[in-house]
Amino acid sequence: MGYLTSYCVRFAYFLEASARYHRAKEFCRMVLEHQHSKLKFYFDIFMVVLVVISVLFLLYEVKHPDGHPFLDAFVQFSLVIFIIEYLLRFWIYSDSHKLFLERYEYAINNNLPFSLRQTLFTIVKKKVEYILSPMAIIDLLAILPSYRPLRFLRIFLLFRIFKLFRYARSMKTFTAIITEKKFELFTLAIFASFVIFTGSSAIYIFETHQNPKINTLFDALYWAIVTMGTVGYGDIVPVTTEGMVVAMILIILGIATIAFLTSIIVSSFQNKLIELKESRLFSEIEKLENYIVICGYGRVGEVVAKMLHEDGYKLVIIDNDDEKIKLAQQRGLIGIVADASKSRILGELGVGQRASQIICATNSDELNVFITLTARSLSKQIIIIARVIKNTHKKKYFLAGANYAFSADETIGLMGALYITQPISYVALDEMVTENTGVVFDMLPIHEHAYFVDKALETLELQEKHLILFGILRKESEPSFQFNPSPSFVLQTHDILIVMGRKHHINVLRKMNEKGSMR
Incomplete structure (x- = not known):
């Protein structure tokens, strides 16, 4: 060496x-x-x-x-x-x-x-x-x-x-339009060059000795381009019959060329308008932190988004249906028309980076499972909540990586059974969680750097904050749901507190946990 x-x-x-x-x-x-x-x-x-x-x-x-x-x-x-x-x-x-x-x-x-x-x-x-x-x-x-x-x-x-x-992303999009239509534009450029060359040669032959303003081939070329562009400066005008015929042909071909060029650009822009709008939406999403992605804005997704939006959560809606996304945007939500099962889309939406949770609420078990698999492949920490259409598929969601899987039909059935067997309890719960009283159930996740990590429940002083602790979800333990835990129960990372109280009291507790100080 x-x-x-x-x-x-x-x-x-x-x-x-x-x-x-x-x-x-x-x-x-x-x-x-x-x-x-x-x-x-x-x-x-x-x-x-x-x-x-x-x-x-x-x-x-x-x-x-x-x-x-x-x-x-x-x-x-x-x-x-x-x-x-x-x-x-x-x-x-x-x-x-x-x-x-x-x-x-x-x-x-x-x-x-x-x-x-x-x-x-x-x-x-x-x-x-x-x-x-x-x-x-x-x-x-x-x-x-x-x-x-x-x-x-x-x-x-x-x-x-x-x-x-x-x-500028918008300018990059314009460049992409030119690149995508390069074959059509190249073909049009060849046609226009042929017409200009033929027209300038013809006018040079017919007008050179008759028109004092056309002395060189460059003069003829200049006239042909101006005429074909339908500009018509009037500085050079054909004086022979043959020259006038050439001018008329050039004008007609020029109009056809410009119309063809316009149709190419307009059709490309129409296809890119959605991408331009999505580019702006993605720019807005890039500024968000700790938000929830809701896949599917059907009956269930709409209700979930409405409740979370009222509670002050930052949401991003994704659905294939343009009409549903327009409805979400009219309600003040960020909506993207896209396929949520694609890894690229979820990655651009911040799944695995800035998004804290993803809710799979489409009307298809296959699509919900696939979204769950894709989201879990992007992040091991993100919380995945999936809607189950058929209860026989519920196990597949957990195998795919879902943290929680719920069935709307099963929940409705349980509520109906509760109303029949215990009508008084049902009415009491219904009254407490309606907007008339302002009392709600809510989740408080304990993140890795949260203030409540390694703290005993008694230090949270929930009673003084007018809150009731319903239970704690801890996936790794058996059982995973700790109902009414003791005051000495120590919180750990990824625990989820289920609390009941008024929204503003719960928000105070959430801010204390996120800010890292008890005030």
Whole structure:
């Protein structure tokens, strides 16, 4: 092994073992690329403002070449920021040391000769891949207008405006539209080019010696483009009969081309409008913490959402039915039209990260079980509550990872039996939990960092807070439900308190638990 190869291997292992290096690179990725990062949100706003102001200043310099000290300083500042951003994106695009070590260790483990030249070529090829990407080219060209000695490079000033496509989701969507319809647009461009070339050639042949305003092929090309675009400046007008016929044909073909182009763009925008709206909704969801995702806004989902919304819970509704989501949005809820069984959708909704619970309330056991499986694969800690359609499927929910599974029909049957066998008790419970009295049953989950962890029940002073403890759910214990536990009962992480009382008293207890202090 040569000296240079040995040095490169040691340096690659040094980078791999450096925690500071990995933290720095991860921080840069979070700021520049992570869609759910607040740092990226603030960075994007800063860059949009910087790009707009720098473009305005550079436009000001066109008429005022002498400039101003403050203007010059700002232009240099923006230049430094753009260069730093370009270099950081170049750095985080790939992990060169990991690629180096993969090839080195593969060669060592398989007793093969290690080629430093081929490895470096692969690393450079990966970086060149970034340099030649469209957004990287725009970033590079956006830097060039700042070099004062090269005045002709000011033409690249427009590329600073194109940088805005990197920081705005709506602009990214527009770019996606162009990309998706590139075949149709390319076909239309070929047709338009053929028509323009034919029209300019014809007008050049017919008008050159008859029309003093058409002396070169460029004049004919200019006229053909203006005519086909139906602009009609009137600076060049055909004077021969043949030229007039060419003009009429170009106008008709121009209208047809513009109509075709408009139909392509409009149809694409119609398909993307829902995505644009969802993009804004996902941006709102990214700002939420500790919220509940309700899958399905049918009879059960609607009732559950109504009660939780009235109790002040943050909710996100997801359903395939556009009409149901519109109804949820009219009631002040965040609603997404999507398939809740898809892992990508649940991941974008924050399941496994910011969402604390998910309720599967669709009208299908198969769909509810699949949503449960998907949610559990994304997070081991999230609380999953599932609606059971047929009681014979209840066991499948727990096998899929549900924390709780309930059957609306079974609950209604139990309530009916209670009314027949114990009508007085039923009436008393019904009166207590209706909105007339304001008394409700509610759950208080004990999270990992909650104040009530490792605290005895007597320290909560529930009676002084006008609350009654009905029981505690502890899944790992037998039995899982502790009815009327003793005052010395010690709370643990993931316990759920079932309390009864007025809403504002329960909310006070919940805030104390979340804030981590008894006040």
